[in-house]
Amino acid sequence: MSDIVTFGETMLRLSPPGNERLENASDFEVMAAGAESNVAIAASRLGATATWLSKVPETPLGRRVVGEIRSHGIEADVVWSHRGRQGTYYLEKGGEPRGTNVIYDRENTAVSTAEAREFDIERIQDARVFFTSGITPALSSTLRETTMKMLKAARQGGTTTAFDFNYRRKLWSPDEAHETLTKLFPGIDVLVIAARDARTVLGFEGDPRQLAHRLGSQYDFTTVVVTRGADGVVGWHDSVVHEQNAYETDTVSPIGTGDAFTGAFIARRLHGDDVPTALEYGTATAAIKRTIPGDVALVSKEEVDAVVKDGGQSISR
Amino acid sequence: MSDIVTFGETMLRLSPPGNERLENASDFEVMAAGAESNVAIAASRLGATATWLSKVPETPLGRRVVGEIRSHGIEADVVWSHRGRQGTYYLEKGGEPRGTNVIYDRENTAVSTAEAREFDIERIQDARVFFTSGITPALSSTLRETTMKMLKAARQGGTTTAFDFNYRRKLWSPDEAHETLTKLFPGIDVLVIAARDARTVLGFEGDPRQLAHRLGSQYDFTTVVVTRGADGVVGWHDSVVHEQNAYETDTVSPIGTGDAFTGAFIARRLHGDDVPTALEYGTATAAIKRTIPGDVALVSKEEVDAVVKDGGQSISR
Amino acid sequence: MSDIVTFGETMLRLSPPGNERLENASDFEVMAAGAESNVAIAASRLGATATWLSKVPETPLGRRVVGEIRSHGIEADVVWSHRGRQGTYYLEKGGEPRGTNVIYDRENTAVSTAEAREFDIERIQDARVFFTSGITPALSSTLRETTMKMLKAARQGGTTTAFDFNYRRKLWSPDEAHETLTKLFPGIDVLVIAARDARTVLGFEGDPRQLAHRLGSQYDFTTVVVTRGADGVVGWHDSVVHEQNAYETDTVSPIGTGDAFTGAFIARRLHGDDVPTALEYGTATAAIKRTIPGDVALVSKEEVDAVVKDGGQSISR
Amino acid sequence: MSDIVTFGETMLRLSPPGNERLENASDFEVMAAGAESNVAIAASRLGATATWLSKVPETPLGRRVVGEIRSHGIEADVVWSHRGRQGTYYLEKGGEPRGTNVIYDRENTAVSTAEAREFDIERIQDARVFFTSGITPALSSTLRETTMKMLKAARQGGTTTAFDFNYRRKLWSPDEAHETLTKLFPGIDVLVIAARDARTVLGFEGDPRQLAHRLGSQYDFTTVVVTRGADGVVGWHDSVVHEQNAYETDTVSPIGTGDAFTGAFIARRLHGDDVPTALEYGTATAAIKRTIPGDVALVSKEEVDAVVKDGGQSISR
Amino acid sequence: MSDIVTFGETMLRLSPPGNERLENASDFEVMAAGAESNVAIAASRLGATATWLSKVPETPLGRRVVGEIRSHGIEADVVWSHRGRQGTYYLEKGGEPRGTNVIYDRENTAVSTAEAREFDIERIQDARVFFTSGITPALSSTLRETTMKMLKAARQGGTTTAFDFNYRRKLWSPDEAHETLTKLFPGIDVLVIAARDARTVLGFEGDPRQLAHRLGSQYDFTTVVVTRGADGVVGWHDSVVHEQNAYETDTVSPIGTGDAFTGAFIARRLHGDDVPTALEYGTATAAIKRTIPGDVALVSKEEVDAVVKDGGQSISR
């Protein structure tokens, strides 16, 4: 029985080293990367026990992904499939004025065929929190249904449901996302959403404080967190809005920053922290994540504590 | 106007360095690899001018593939597509008693939608040789038709047609291959085929000499080359069978050996060599290829000459 | 509850790439390596569920080791320690006429202080097999006692005990090993031992068949396997001796060959195979291991089946 | 027939990875790098067809250079030589307060013997623009004459001539450069020159606007572009001066910034843009170039459009 | 006979590439690193002849360390030992808000057993300066005594003694350091100390100017240099305090900055510079060091001169 159970796709991420371009790369770095496994790992790093659910092809590539997730000490409870591809994506690091570029190659994957009945739903119902993100229902109509069923099952089992809106324009249009995701909202307790997505996809207006308030009021969420990149986050809970600034960072990889925040926020809430404290820990974890290559928040609780307490340190020897 | 024009898919090849396994690789080496571009490059190395035709997605991955092919000095006359994936494959180097393993990820590619009318067919008709392989029609029904049309057009233009049987069991069954490929046989002048494929797919029996003879007799080929791995090749031409032994090699990469042979054989035939001499040059080129990483025969005419003349040399300084 | 539980030290292995020498290496490849975790992984690959027990420092290095072991899908049930080093060793690959060289740097490790009472002994007693090797008691007097207690506990719990003699001359003298290890023999059901160790350390004489027979007769083992390198293995069971030849291999890394054999042998015995069949599977697993870099048998059951059935294959595409 | 034809030396560039020093490097990254091929590639990226002319040794090193240039999709029309070295240079990346250091090893090269009669001058005369830089005549007296002849031939053929002043103090003194290059000025339509060179080598005074104006007035140029590093560029055309600021960049490699500007500026002028628009595109291309390792502007037209339109973007997924 | 002789431990430094974390590194970069050899090398780069004394295990690891030190052109006069380990440390590069982390693994080393009688003390007495740092006596009680004896011998031989306070909290407590190091002070002529250490370990108060003055007054030093990181250094000599600002740098590796300063300061003093000039050269050397990976100041005298004269330069070609 894990504190948090997450469900979603984890891809093989292929990226040229450093600032090389895909177009003339002679090597790719290989990693396993997915929002939901990232959240599970970040939560685990902050002290929660965590399980990641997915469906994965029974191939060396599928085993490659699952092995890496397991190396982080969380449970990977996957359905091994003899059909469907392993999803991949190509990431090319940018730099002003050229943005970081992602090329998805995730059609016809094994996970896109995952149905709720293939999983042991009691694992979700025995957990304290169930998490997935807006990427999952964007991947296939099957997954739309599966997501809905899992959220419902979690509710029935008394499990808190958390959801990161995570709009990806390369997967679907704002309208499609709007229609699908708002249907899931009634089953969600804790919503994390970028201010940009609240505006562009959901059509809300106002500054992040207002967005959080309006989202919290319009739907039946317990908690709403609006993220605003380098400006930190805003949390709405019990009709109160809390602001948390982001930390200054030497950014090595911005990918996974939001997942690091969400995993840490959930873990600290499970640990008993109030919302402002959990926002602070989430933000500190996200800050450290940015100093680390890859998608995963390879942090220790001690490091996060140190940042929360005194904003980090110099050479420790 | 090139001496030889080839048509087929060139994939992005991803392989762990050295003898690492896919399952725990942290890096992939990236190359462009495809039978038909390999043949064009090998022919070019031996002195023929060469063009490779294909259809490629207009993405960094597609440009990655085309750029590498162009670096070898052949012309890449590709249709740039806004739909369809770039095909990839994962290669894991084996070693006795574990075989080299290939995982294809080449469904729904741009090339699988390539129709004859998208290409400038006069380029084929102006060439002296048109080449494709049994991999191409295995990729989609569209490509089956395209292959047929191109072979016909070549014939109409007076262009010699050459074809490598190249059966791939991970793409289709022997029966499917048999049915499809024998339909193409009437349009083919020069057939290259592995003894194993002649037996398993086409149902012929006998030793390689007999296979060459029977294939040449039963169908209307001008030339038939039966390859038999480490035992060399057998060539049938004008009802005469010629044997050529393989050279001893320090094998670094066996992938692409057959393509190196075929490209060199065609180039030397175009140069005016008789069949036995062309077989010898093809075999020498294939031997050097095996000492070179990757799929491509990065050889020079001088090196091939040296092997044909005196079987190679030691340190040259 | 795992089928097999193993106990022992897993080190951080540092080795220069390829054939580079330690003396002027500018990079080290980093891996986790230890006989007992190797055996657990090999058993798991062949279908058994497996757990590895150890004591590890609560540092990034300790987490590095445990993370890698977990990536292989076995359970790592470790005592995290705030005292003691992470053991390391430096490996320099040789080649005739220069041997592979190992430099141990494994004194004052966390694991050397591991006491039986720190572990959940019921995990051993619930397993079907408990495995450790002669390396463990060589590391400290504390570990000598811990090994003895764990073997005894296993017996009391009805768990089969398996032991690889694994004499390491850089850890102790033959006399010390003789004295310590023979004291453990009464608690051991299945002994794996190199013919060389049986002669040099235990003072037995004869060919491997005789060694197996004499060891089996003199002590109270159920099964004795005598390994003889490239000449294969000999298994003694129910007073019958079975011989199994080794497979020809393209050896990339000989390290871990014995562990691969032992893990596979145990897994197949647990699966219900008779001794000759288990010896065959062990030998095939060991053969594939030799084609893989590192210490770990990154094999699949299908690959081992293929070798047992037809001695492996060539390019699969 | 290409829109733009360039002529000059392309070297093998050898550089330690990252910020390593030459003095203790154990590896060099290898690239092909030269101002004139850089300009051709940048122009091609922005939509012009491009050809690079040069003379290259018929060795693996020469083929290495030509292959890389061809991979960028431009035509490499080179004279293969059996005499003369392949030029190389060593580049060591600096950082404040230590400058980037370049060590030229480009004496006695094949290209230094290139005479105009070795090339098909009609290729220059059929092009819309001919480009070379002040580096070419600095390399040998033969090349001084060749440059002069090619510029003259271009004029005779009605081809616009463009020239980057590119003063290199490690090749010749300001006086030598002054004397040689001003002799070429009468044959040049479009001059690109660094403000620093206009002052130090040509002895002009004033701010970049004044420099552009004075250069344009004193000689018979159609267009003069004065570059001023991080402060952008100034363009003089039809007696009007246009200013264009540089974009903010996360600079990975400043090498080749000027060539990226020039290639893009020329391509956009050929495309029909007016001077201010072409300056803007040139500057945007130069900005993206700075985010890319190596000398070459591996950009796409879409990326440049995006920067011109809205100053770039963040993660695109 | 060298101008400067230093004594201390040089470790094998193991660090993941770039910003990777130890916890999932698959490779370590390997270097030799130690304060006292760093100082000798920096002094040598600035023109002094230098010797480093140490005790090193007679193993490939020990030879690895000594070979690298020798490659820098200084003399390595080491006692080869058949007992004791080679000290290692693991370095993980940080970034705001996560500090750089160092894990020492330097217990039971060969050098910790080094006694004064094992060295040719005349080498110290023939030198113009003898240098060691506060790290050396922190390593063992034997080394405490050895440090004391060497400082005394130097004094007796008329050799100037220089000492970097170098407090390392991972080696000992402030109290232990205070007690031990102040006992050494009477034998020291030139003290270099971080402002932070002067406050935390020695209990002094005030700004760096005051610290320098108070240290100089309370003890019998000839020269005191107080370093204050990015704010530069303060030098006290003949009762006068001199300030020197730090240069702006693009920092690649801050490790070894202090050693670079100290080595260059000593070399310039030996060369005859007054204290302010030597402080300036020391600061310039430290600034260039920060642009270079690793611990060692791989600078040339010309580069340091250039920084002192005009604050560095841009691309030199």
Place this chain on the structure above:
Amino acid sequence: MSDIVTFGETMLRLSPPGNERLENASDFEVMAAGAESNVAIAASRLGATATWLSKVPETPLGRRVVGEIRSHGIEADVVWSHRGRQGTYYLEKGGEPRGTNVIYDRENTAVSTAEAREFDIERIQDARVFFTSGITPALSSTLRETTMKMLKAARQGGTTTAFDFNYRRKLWSPDEAHETLTKLFPGIDVLVIAARDARTVLGFEGDPRQLAHRLGSQYDFTTVVVTRGADGVVGWHDSVVHEQNAYETDTVSPIGTGDAFTGAFIARRLHGDDVPTALEYGTATAAIKRTIPGDVALVSKEEVDAVVKDGGQSISR
């Protein structure tokens, strides 16, 4: 004062990793390589003190070469030059049937201008052996004279002179070599020569025993060693011929095999061994060299002893 002093060029060796071809390499491995420094290092490894004399450009490339030589623990007594290039060569590893290929780029080097008067000739006269090879006089007419003068000076000082014939067809013709090198013979005590060179360049006939005898008889050598590759060596001394077989090896790099032999042979002769014993040690050193990447014999005396005693060993742990 060193036991052995050698004189000659050491180049920067640039080679693609593994079996990659120069023609499409993206990285070069960098090493310092030269016959005379190789011999000095091999002699030093076997217990002799050694000095290498040369002339090197005062550039980062020159310092790169000298630093690496110094790292091997021998003295590098070089004349630093402000004129002339650092010699380089490109090495491409072959494999049957394609030979290893070397491309020299060593014209107009600093060393080619080295005159005897630039060196401290007493260093040669104080040594017990002076060594150079037939490569040195092949590099320039200046070096021809310098070689002659150094050999004469050595004789005058009572220093034994040793010489490796080392004919390089890419440097000069057999006739040139014959004329130049036979003029040096009267000044040489110990000659090492490949059987092939004795035949091709000097025109001798017969098997290696006969060649050794005839060379020894015709000229005034004390000792002649004829090497015959995989068949070992033949030594002639005091009119007696001794044969020594080569050891079986797993060859990683054959480059430098001869230098390893010669350095070890000289060191053992200096140590007092008779010719047959020294031949055996030389052959064993050469055998281990072949298992090591690069040109240099990174061996230890213990390893050579082990091979001489029992032909090497397997895994040592």
